[in-house]
Amino acid sequence: MKKTARISLLVAGSLIALATAASAENREGAFSLSPVIGGITFGGGQHLETAPVYGIRAGYNFTKALGIEALFDYSNTEPTSNGSKLTNGKNTDYYRMGGELLYHFFPDNKFVPYFAAGYAAHTFKGAVPAGESSDVKGVGDYGLGAKYFLNDKVALRGDVRHLIYRQASETQHAVEYTMGLHFPFGGKTEAAPVAEPAPEPVVAPVAPSDSDGDGVFDTADNCPGTPQGVKVDAKGCPLDSDRDGVYDYQDNCPGTPEGVKVDTKGCPLDSDKDGVYDSYDKCPGTPEGTTVDKTGCPVKLCSPTVLNIEFDTNKSNIKPQYNDELKRVADFLAEFPTAKGAIEGHTDNVGGKAYNMKLSQRRANSVRSYLIKTFNVAPERISAKGHGLTKPVASNKTADGRKQNRRIEANFTCNGK
Known part of the structure; x- marks a missing residue:
């Protein structure tokens, strides 16, 4: 019996070593149902043959790692050659009903090994060991198992359990080994990891440029292309000291009073060319050559316009x-x-x-x-x-x-x- 238990534990340990990384499969909050089939080997003192076992498991995962399962097993066995120690029949029916706690290793893998331990009630019916009855008694168990998820709806599972119980005032053992299908449903599904964006290439900083050399960087220059040497303001535009709309370096009449209309050279307009700027001319449109006052209006001429004087040819003396x-x-x-x-x-x-x-x-x-x-x-x-x-x-x-x-x-x- 001890040799069988050691072999079973060695097989389960090998399953753990085969675990490989894969997508998360053992889901938190998932319920499950697992039909299983396998065998059970009883300790020698019980004089029972190794026999097939059939069972069902119903589970729930509190977390990815920690879960619980209810179990039911049935086996039909026969006495060994020493079966004279058995009573009440030729065959023995074995029943086990209880629950286990499961701790899963590597729950994010497709291959998920786990450790299990639990407690159940069991009973023997028919030919039972000498000194025993068919009363229901307690049985503890521990062991290893593994699930291999084929997809998110079904997995293969294998389990090995060491059963420990009292019989005929002695501690007895049995080893149960099963294979089956595991059907999870519900639970939390993790979103696929989002790939982080590739870091943007590091671009070396470029020194600001000043294309027209006016001392104002191009990014802040509202008047690009200013001629070399022209004084500019903080926005890179040439100065216009008298605010007549003509830059100082193009203004032939600097200091024009504010509000006076000027020509393209910055000089006040004098449309009728009477010497009085339009902005001050109260008589615009005076005929050219007309004598005007300071307001641009013709002055009154009070003397005779023509004198009746004649001169000799090529002479200027007055007769x-x-x-x-x-x-x-x-x-x-x-x-x-x-x-x-x-x-x-x-x-x-x-x-x-x-x-x-x-x-x-x-x-x-x-x-x-x-x-x-x-x-x-x-x-x-x-x-x-x-x-x-x-x-x-x-x-x-x-x-x-x-x-x-x-x-x-x-x-x-x-x-x-």
């Missing part, structure tokens, strides 16, 4: 008969003591342009001098300007037209009496 005509101008200046103006000379187109320009200037100068010397007009009140043939008032194609163009104009600004 005495024109004294009264010039006195009219002097009287005006006396009436308006704050008035100032200009004597402007004009010619026809006879002769060259340069010649006529000089001639008109000499005649304008002659009239100015006559007024100053003859009528004591203050020199600072009168200027002289020759325009030559540039401002005709009539056609130079006729004699009458040319006569009209040969003229002297007195233009004065009336600033009050």
